Amino acid sequence: MSARSHARAGDVAWGRMTKVNGELFALTYGAMVKRLLEDHSEIDEVNEHLEKMGYNIGIRLVDEFLAKSGLPPCSGFVETAEVVAKVAFRMFLGVTADVTGWNPEGTVFSLLLADNPLAEFVELPRQYRTLSYSNILCGVLRGALEMIQYRVEVQFVRDVLRGDDVNELRVELKEIMNEEMSEEYKED
Amino acid sequence: MSGAPEIESSVAESFFELLMFEAFRVAKDSVSSEDPEARAQLVKGRIEAMGFDVGYRKIERSASVKLLGRHPLELIKFVCKDLWLSLFQKQADRLQTNHRGMFVLNDGNFHWLKRLGKRRDPSALELSEHILDFACGILRGALTNLGIQSAVYAEIKEIPSCTFTVKVK
Numbered sequence: 001m002s003a004r005s006h007a008r009a010g011d012v013a014w015g016r017m018t019k020v021n022g023e024l025f026a027l028t029y030g031a032m033v034k035r036l037l038e039d040h041s042e043i044d045e046v047n048e049h050l051e052k053m054g055y056n057i058g059i060r061l062v063d064e065f066l067a068k069s070g071l072p073p074c075s076g077f078v079e080t081a082e083v084v085a086k087v088a089f090r091m092f093l094g095v096t097a098d099v100t101g102w103n104p105e106g107t108v109f110s111l112l113l114a115d116n117p118l119a120e121f122v123e124l125p126r127q128y129r130t131l132s133y134s135n136i137l138c139g140v141l142r143g144a145l146e147m148i149q150y151r152v153e154v155q156f157v158r159d160v161l162r163g164d165d166v167n168e169l170r171v172e173l174k175e176i177m178n179e180e181m182s183e184e185y186k187e188d
Numbered sequence: 189m190s191g192a193p194e195i196e197s198s199v200a201e202s203f204f205e206l207l208m209f210e211a212f213r214v215a216k217d218s219v220s221s222e223d224p225e226a227r228a229q230l231v232k233g234r235i236e237a238m239g240f241d242v243g244y245r246k247i248e249r250s251a252s253v254k255l256l257g258r259h260p261l262e263l264i265k266f267v268c269k270d271l272w273l274s275l276f277q278k279q280a281d282r283l284q285t286n287h288r289g290m291f292v293l294n295d296g297n298f299h300w301l302k303r304l305g306k307r308r309d310p311s312a313l314e315l316s317e318h319i320l321d322f323a324c325g326i327l328r329g330a331l332t333n334l335g336i337q338s339a340v341y342a343e344i345k346e347i348p349s350c351t352f353t354v355k356v357k
Binding site: 017018019020021022023024025027028029030031032034035036039049053056057060061064091092093094117120121136 | 196197198199200201202203204206207208210211213214215217218234238239241242245246249274275277
C-alpha cells in the first residue's frame with residue numbers, strides 16, 4: 001500500500017470511531033499522572049508505571065484496530081510501522097505520526113509526533129524533568145505490537161515537554177514471535 | 189453574541205475509557221487500608237479528587253464561560269447543557285431545584301454507564317460507582333471554578349439512568 005492510501009485508510013477509520021472530547025482525555029491523563037507522582041518517590045517508578053499501564057491498554061485496543069481499520073495484514077515490520085503511524089495513531093489519537101530513522105536491518109525505527117493529544121497545555125515543572133510524561137504511549141505500542149507477534153521495546157527519546165522540538169518514539173524489534181523463527185531473531 | 193467556535197480536538201472513546209479505567213486502578217492501588225469500608229471510602233475520595241482536577245481545568249478553557257452571569261441557577265444550567273454535552277455527548281435531561289441551594293440533575297441515559305450494558309455483576313457495579321464518583325468530582329470541580337462551592341453526589345436509579353445532586357454550600 002502506498003503512503004497516500006495509508007493516510008486515506010487512516011482518515012476513513014477515524015471516521016468510524018466514536019470520539020470524545022480531547023480535553024477530557026488530556027485532563028484525565030494529567031490528573032492520573034499527578035496522582036502517580038504523589039504516590040511514588042522515584043520518577044522512574046512513575047515512568048515505568050505509565051508504560052505498564054499503556055501495555056494494558058494496548059493489548060485491548062488492538063482488537064478494535066483489527067476490526068475497524070479495514071486493512072489486510074501487513075507485509076512485514078516496515079509496513080506495520082507505516083500502518084501504526086498513519087492508521088492506528090489516527091484512529092485512536094486523531095493525529096498521524098511520521099516514520100523515520102530506519103536502521104539498515106529494518107528492525108528499528110522512529111515515530112515522530114508533532115501533536116501529542118496527551119500533553120495539550122501541559123508544562124513540566126523543573127523538578128519533573130526526568131518524567132517521561134507520555135510514556136503510556138510506549139506501553140500502548142508495545143502491547144499492541146505484541147498482539148500481532150512483534151515483541152518490541154519503545155522509548156520516548158525526544159519530548160516536546162522536555163524542550164525538544166518534536167516528540168520521538170524509538171521502536172526496536174526484539175523478536176518476531178512465531179513458530180518458525182528466522183535465524184536473525186532466534187534467542188540464544 | 190459572537191466569537192470563534194472553539195476548535196475541539198477529539199480522540200477515540202475506547203482509548204479514553206481504557207485510560208479512565210486505568211486511572212481508577214491507580215486510585216485503588218495506593219490505598220493500603222485493610223478495612224474494606226475504609227478502603228472503599230478512600231478510593232472514592234481519590235477518584236472524586238481526580239475528577240475535581242478535570243472539571244476545574246475543563247472550565248478554565250471554556251470560552252463561553254466568560255459570557256455567564258453569577259447566579260447559581262444560570263451556572264448550573266450551563267453545566268447541564270454545555271459541559272454535559274462536551275463530556276457526555278448529550279445534555280442532561282432534567283434539572284430541578286428547590287431554589288434553596290439544592291439542584292438535582294437527571295440523566296436517563298448517562299453516557300458513561302451505557303457501556304455496562306446489562307452487566308450487574310459485582311465488578312460491574314463497582315465500576316459504575318467509580319464512574320459516578322469521577323463524574324461527581326468533575327461536576328464539583330467545574331462548579332468550584334465557576335465560583336460555587338458544593339457537595340455533589342450521585343445515585344443510580346437503574347443503569348444507565350442516574351441523578352446528580354448538587355448542594356450549594
